[in-house]
Amino acid sequence: MKLICYLSNGYPTMESGIRIAKEYVEAGCDIIEVDFPSSDPFLEGEYIAGRMKSALEGCSDYSRYMDSIKAIKSDNPNTKLVLLCYEDTILKIGTQPFIEFCTQNQIHDMIYVGGDNEEVKSSIIKSGMKISCYVQFHMPEEEIKAALASNGFVYMQAKPTANNINPLYPTLKDCIDELKRRGITREIYAGVGIYTTEDIQMAKNAGADAVFVGSTILKLQTDIPKMKEIIARFKKACSE
Structure with a gap:
């Protein structure tokens, strides 16, 4: 199972983001989720939304965020x-x-959030990009159908929120098994609520192809040795 670490592009600076990406990879991160900060990040929690806001206050020129991603790609070609x-x-x-x-x-995978502009989304898909589809833990039928119709990986909520459990699929393994039974053959990545090695092992045992780790890693970026130690520990849990 692969480990995905979230990177706040441009926070606290463009240069630091590029440097932290290299630290991620050196520590064992397999995939980097990197953002274009949004001025209206309505789906994010307060912590990541605050980082996006701070990044945009420092630089609102999206061409510089593109240059940052190019540098990350160049530094970490594999x-x-x-x-x-x-x-x-x-x-x-x-x-x-x-x-x-x-x-x-040569960036092919994205998490596309918000809006009803089907023309934009359609143009992106026609270009060859793969757009992921999010499925909440309680397995709403409309989200399962959207996942079946999408062309990217399935982003499966790893843990339920309060009262967010479908009695037919009470565990993450039940949810993933049902998605596969319904015909999902693309990768299923588990995220939201992944904080510990036990969470990672739970997702691995459930059949996830990768796990997203966000704030747990982001909050350690002022202590790079500790951050790399935790990433290495998480990567080991993915492999055990």
């Missing part, structure tokens, strides 16, 4: 990148320039 991008950000960049950026840099 590491897969997954872009997190809100629709409003894509519209600010321009759909075609965004597509050209992804194509030129």
Whole structure:
């Protein structure tokens, strides 16, 4: 199972983000989820939304965020990148320039958030990009159908929120087994609520292909040796 670490692009600076990406990879991170900070990150928690806001206060020029991602890609050529991008950000960049950026840099996977502009999403998919689909732990039927219709990995909520459990699928393994039974053959990545090695082992035993780790790693970026130690420990849990 692969380990995905979240990187706040441009926080606290562009240069630090590029440097931290290298530290991630050296410590054992398999995939980096890197964002284009949004001015309206409505799906994010307060912590990551605050980092996006701070990044944009420091730099609102999205071409510099593109340059940062290019540098990360160049420094870590064997590491897969997954872009997190809100629709409003894509519209600010321009759909075609965004597509050209992804194509030129051989970035194929993204988490696309928000908006009802089907033309934008359709253009991105036609370009060859793969857009993930999020499925909540209580397995809403409409989200399962959307996952079946999508072309990217399935982002499966790893842990339930309060009262967010479908009695037919009470565990993560039950949820993943049902998605596969329904015909999902693409990767299933588990995220939200992954904080410990026990969480990672639970996701691995459930059949996830990768796990997302976010704030647990982000909060250690002022102590790089400790951050790398935790990433290495998480990677070991993915492999055991």
